[in-house]
Amino acid sequence: DTAVSQTPKYLVTQMGNDKSIKCEQNLGHDTMYWYKQDSKKFLKIMFSYNNKELIINETVPNRFSPKSPDKAHLNLHINSLELGDSAVYFCASSHNTGSSNQPQHFGDGTRLSIL
Amino acid sequence: DQQVKQNSPSLSVQEGRISILNCDYTNSMFDYFLWYKKYPAEGPTFLISISSIKDKNEDGRFTVFLNKSAKHLSLHIVPSQPGDSAVYFCAASGPGNTGKLIFGQGTTLQVKP
Numbered sequence: 101d102t103a104v105s106q107t108p109k110y111l112v113t114q115m116g117n118d119k120s121i122k123c124e125q126n127l128g129h130d131t132m133y134w135y136k137q138d139s140k141k142f143l144k145i146m147f148s149y150n151n152k153e154l155i156i157n158e159t160v161p162n163r164f165s166p167k168s169p170d171k172a173h174l175n176l177h178i179n180s181l182e183l184g185d186s187a188v189y190f191c192a193s194s195h196n197t198g199s200s201n202q203p204q205h206f207g208d209g210t211r212l213s214i215l
Numbered sequence: 216d217q218q219v220k221q222n223s224p225s226l227s228v229q230e231g232r233i234s235i236l237n238c239d240y241t242n243s244m245f246d247y248f249l250w251y252k253k254y255p256a257e258g259p260t261f262l263i264s265i266s267s268i269k270d271k272n273e274d275g276r277f278t279v280f281l282n283k284s285a286k287h288l289s290l291h292i293v294p295s296q297p298g299d300s301a302v303y304f305c306a307a308s309g310p311g312n313t314g315k316l317i318f319g320q321g322t323t324l325q326v327k328p
Contacts, residue, residue: 104258131314143259143304143318156315190258194314201247201266204316206258 103127104207106191112213115183121176121210123191131155132174133192133204134166143190149174150196178212186214218242219307221319229327234292236322238305241286246309249316250279250290253302263290267309295326 104125113119125132133156134146148156149168163179178185188211192204220239228234236250246267251259265272265279265288272279278291292299305319 133314140320141302142320145315145317148314156313192258201264202314203249203261203264204314205261206251208256208258 104191104193104205106189106207106210108210109208110211110213112215113181114215115181117181118177118179119181119212120178121189121191121212123174123176123207125172125191125193125205127193127205129193129205130171130196131194131202132168132171133194134174134176135190135192135206137188137190137209139187147174147176181212181214183214186212188212216241217320218245219305219317219319221303221305221322223322224320225323225325227325227327228295230297231294234290234295234299234324234326236290236292236303236305236324238288238290238319239286240288240307240317242307242317243283243286244310245307245317247307248279248281248288249306249308250277251304251306251318252299253304253321259304262303292324295324297326297328300324300326 131150133148137143147166152168165177168174188209190209191207194202194204249264250262253259263277281288302321304321306316
């Protein structure tokens with residue numbers, strides 16, 4: 101009964117390819133996030149969605165496109181993958197952003213390696 | 216520009232002793248602070264949080280202290296246990312209700328039996 105689950109856990113692909121990472125949460129949360137942890141271990145927010153509506157869109161290349169079919173899912177599609185996209189991507193969820201005092205719950209990450 | 220900093224990349228303590236992890240921030244508008252714990256190959260797990268209207272929050276062996284004038288917070292673990300060995304991330308959010316968390320770079324805690 102995993103709370104926030106991401107698939108795949110590992111993704112190895114060639115430069116230039118297009119790939120997707122899926123995320124699902126069963127916590128009943130209505131806000132979901134994508135974070136990127138780079139080689140220096142910094143965790144940085146990329147996007148957040150609240151009830152399928154985009155709330156946060158950090159300075160991320162437009163090759164990255166999040167898609168939220170419903171409030172329990174937030175997928176991340178990446179076009180034309182580049183070497184610099186190699187990182188661990190974490191999905192998270194929380195109760196709505198009406199209050200900032202809500203901890204976020206994270207998935208176990210997807211390790212993306214670009215060859 | 217790093218708004219949340221954990222200046223100690225690692226910390227080693229003996230089992231049973233106190234572990235103190237530190238975090239500094241630069242944005243005085245942050246109003247909510249959290250600590251996360253992360254094991255290898257897993258996602259960060261929420262540990263404890265504190266609102267800027269408080270200066271201390273306690274949950275079992277874990278206590279977070281907030282010093283707003285110094286823009287500093289710390290996590291105390293007493294007594295430390297080998298299972299506490301992990302990477303600890305400090306995070307901050309605010310102002311407003313975007314839910315955007317700014318993370319520090321983490322401190323690796325090793326608790327020796």
